[in-house]
Amino acid sequence: MVWLSNGAVVVVLALASLAGIAVRRNPLWHDAMRRLARRRPITLMALSVFGLIALLDSVCWVGGETGPGSGDAVAAYEARSLLDRWFEPESFRERSYSAPFAAEEFYGAAPLEHPGEHWLGTDVLGRDVFFLTLKGFRVALLIGGFTSLIVIPIALAFGIAAGYFGGRVDDAVFFLISTLASIPSLLLLIALIMVLGRGTTQVCIALGITSWVSLARLVRAETFRLRELDYVEAARALGVSEFQIILRHILPNLAHLVVITFVLLFSSMVLAETILAYLGVGVDGSWGQMIDRAKDEFSRDPVVWWNLSAASAALFALLLSVNLLGDALRDVLDPRTLREL
Amino acid sequence: MWAYVVRRLLYGFITVLGVLFLLFLLFFTVANPEDIARKAVGEKASPEVYAQWLENHGYDRPLFVNPEYPTSSLARYTDTLLASHYHDMLTFDFGRSDADDTPISARLREGALPSLLLTFPVFLGGLLFSIALSLLIALFRDTYIDRMAVVLCVAAMSIATLLYIIFGQFLIGKVLRWFPISGFSGDPAVVWRFLALPVMIGILASLGPDIRFYRTIFLEEAHRDYVRTARAKGCGEGSLMANHILRNAMLPILTRVVTTIPFLFVGSLLSENFFGIPGLGALTVEAINGNDFSTLRTMVYIGALLFIGAQILTDVTYTIADPRVRLG
Numbered sequence: 062m063v064w065l066s067n068g069a070v071v072v073v074l075a076l077a078s079l080a081g082i083a084v085r086r087n088p089l090w091h092d093a094m095r096r097l098a099r100r101r102p103i104t105l106m107a108l109s110v111f112g113l114i115a116l117l118d119s120v121c122w123v124g125g126e127t128g129p130g131s132g133d134a135v136a137a138y139e140a141r142s143l144l145d146r147w148f149e150p151e152s153f154r155e156r157s158y159s160a161p162f163a164a165e166e167f168y169g170a171a172p173l174e175h176p177g178e179h180w181l182g183t184d185v186l187g188r189d190v191f192f193l194t195l196k197g198f199r200v201a202l203l204i205g206g207f208t209s210l211i212v213i214p215i216a217l218a219f220g221i222a223a224g225y226f227g228g229r230v231d232d233a234v235f236f237l238i239s240t241l242a243s244i245p246s247l248l249l250l251i252a253l254i255m256v257l258g259r260g261t262t263q264v265c266i267a268l269g270i271t272s273w274v275s276l277a278r279l280v281r282a283e284t285f286r287l288r289e290l291d292y293v294e295a296a297r298a299l300g301v302s303e304f305q306i307i308l309r310h311i312l313p314n315l316a317h318l319v320v321i322t323f324v325l326l327f328s329s330m331v332l333a334e335t336i337l338a339y340l341g342v343g344v345d346g347s348w349g350q351m352i353d354r355a356k357d358e359f360s361r362d363p364v365v366w367w368n369l370s371a372a373s374a375a376l377f378a379l380l381l382s383v384n385l386l387g388d389a390l391r392d393v394l395d396p397r398t399l400r401e402l
Numbered sequence: 403m404w405a406y407v408v409r410r411l412l413y414g415f416i417t418v419l420g421v422l423f424l425l426f427l428l429f430f431t432v433a434n435p436e437d438i439a440r441k442a443v444g445e446k447a448s449p450e451v452y453a454q455w456l457e458n459h460g461y462d463r464p465l466f467v468n469p470e471y472p473t474s475s476l477a478r479y480t481d482t483l484l485a486s487h488y489h490d491m492l493t494f495d496f497g498r499s500d501a502d503d504t505p506i507s508a509r510l511r512e513g514a515l516p517s518l519l520l521t522f523p524v525f526l527g528g529l530l531f532s533i534a535l536s537l538l539i540a541l542f543r544d545t546y547i548d549r550m551a552v553v554l555c556v557a558a559m560s561i562a563t564l565l566y567i568i569f570g571q572f573l574i575g576k577v578l579r580w581f582p583i584s585g586f587s588g589d590p591a592v593v594w595r596f597l598a599l600p601v602m603i604g605i606l607a608s609l610g611p612d613i614r615f616y617r618t619i620f621l622e623e624a625h626r627d628y629v630r631t632a633r634a635k636g637c638g639e640g641s642l643m644a645n646h647i648l649r650n651a652m653l654p655i656l657t658r659v660v661t662t663i664p665f666l667f668v669g670s671l672l673s674e675n676f677f678g679i680p681g682l683g684a685l686t687v688e689a690i691n692g693n694d695f696s697t698l699r700t701m702v703y704i705g706a707l708l709f710i711g712a713q714i715l716t717d718v719t720y721t722i723a724d725p726r727v728r729l730g
Binding site (some may be wrong): 255256 | 569
């Protein structure tokens with residue numbers, strides 16, 4: 062799993078720099094991004110911080126000190142991320158619940174090993190809640206990011222094929238789209254996970270299958286419009302191959318749709334995961350799972366509020382930033398066609 | 403008109419057939435009956451018990467082609483799981499649950515009323531509140547009130563349904579003690595007390611995205627020429643909103659209403675389980691936890707049927723609501 066996690070970091074950074082270069086080269090996109098930065102500076106800053114936390118939790122390697130006095134033999138052979146090395150969760154823990162900044166345990170008032178150092182308290186197993194919450198950023202970005210890696214190519218392939226070639230291809234794709242779209246997405250999601258089995262990859266694949274339809278529909282409609290434009294007609298008359306036309310003339314004109322839908326899908330996928338977590342089929346370490354585990358603590362007396370509040374606040378912060386970004390992106394890139402998403 | 407309705411119904415039926423094929427792929431080939439049987443009777447069961455279970459639940463046939471019959475016979479293709487799956491689903495013969503052998507249709511009939519009691523008020527209340535509020539916000543367009551409302555809506559959209567339920571239950575049920583925290587009763591005189599809290603939370607959770615969407619529609623209409631004409635002729639802002647803008651915005655509202663119908667199911671999935679309402683959502687959750695594939699399959703099928711029916715209804719209503727829509 063070490064190479065997978067580090068490989069993902071490399072891929073993400075490479076894609077990000079490629080996108081950055083592409084934006085810089087294209088004056089229209091460059092201008093749009095500048096306007097975006099002017100409109101939502103705080104949101105962009107918050108999102109970069111979230112991304113950085115996820116990055117810190119993704120770069121990992123085996124070996125090194127496991128922390129003084131932990132005596133955990135297994136931990137020495139597990140890959141630990143930068144975040145793990147910073148917090149050293151093997152030793153930075155208590156026996157059970159403790160409130161934020163508390164000097165003693167919540168039940169029984171025994172003195173803590175790290176009094177006043179747990180900013181958000183500890184959970185039932187004594188793990189630091191601040192650390193767990195930070196780890197959730199990587200999981201949430203993984204749910205959104207990995208899924209979109211599945212969604213975008215499929216949706217583009219089907220949408221462009223249907224919109225560009227029309228006829229039988231369009232009939233077939235449209236039938237597939239309308240069939241998938243007529244199953245309520247949450248039920249389809251649950252059915253897929255029941256059938257595929259539980260686990261992070263399965264959840265991402267299931268989320269991908271349920272959410273490519275909306276993008277494919279948009280791409281199809283937009284391609285229909287684009288293929289009738291004069292310059293596409295001209296290219297066809299000059300004998301440019303279909304593949305070249307799609308690559309040169311259709312695809313770049315769909316880029317804004319992909320960007321906007323990606324951002325909007327991201328938040329809906331993270332939201333869907335919280336429901337799955339409640340149903341017991343979510344992703345390990347997600348905020349949804351934290352919320353699900355903490356919901357019973359919330360009805361205790363005296364109430365154990367920090368677990369639930371930390372996960373909820375982090376979830377809210379991420380979704381709010383993503384939704385605000387999506388709104389601004391839509392205004393900047395395409396105020397017209399994407400009203401319904 | 404009738405030709406259009408018939409054609410639309412026919413396409414809906416073909417979509418249902420497509421959904422059924424998808425369900426077959428998922429529940430019979432990806433998760434094959436042997437896995438389901440092993441989960442139901444346990445790993446250590448004897449081969450006889452195992453075969454008996456498969457037979458009892460109608461899984462003891464080949465998937466696509468039955469080699470027991472000669473090639474010329476039609477039964478080679480009809481005596482298969484695929485054919486019986488289509489037959490059972492289309493005739494609404496859902497069989498028995500994989501987990502506890504109760505007839506699924508009986509469970510559905512029991513769960514339908516509590517579910518409807520919950521989702522219908524949420525649906526209606528949410529629609530009325532969000533349209534009224536968004537009309538009000540549209541009245542204050544281009545002011546700080548409007549901008550604040552949009553930010554609030556985006557914030558409300560960023561809160562997971564799960565959190566609405568947890569915090570709503572805590573605040574109203576536990577701190578304020580207005581309504582019981584959870585439970586259900588068959589007695590119509592008492593049942594509203596149990597439903598009030600989930601309905602309130604359901605409406606609240608739907609407000610954010612709905613208000614934002616309706617506001618966009620109303621603002622779009624508010625910039626049209628006929629609005630300016632009406633205003634120039636001395637029409638007041640209130641009557642303008644109610645008589646002109648609302649009526650012209652009906653079509654997009656209609657589309658939105660239909661697309662939210664399947665989401666009603668989503669909302670009730672969580673809140674039924676949270677508030678102990680014995681409806682269809684709770685049945686689904688039970689099926690997930692009990693590896694009850696046949697019940698889940700039926701639920702997905704019914705959800706899809708409802709959605710396809712609602713879509714046909716919208717398309718037909720469109721032609722009534724807007725005479726400009728061509729029947730093509």
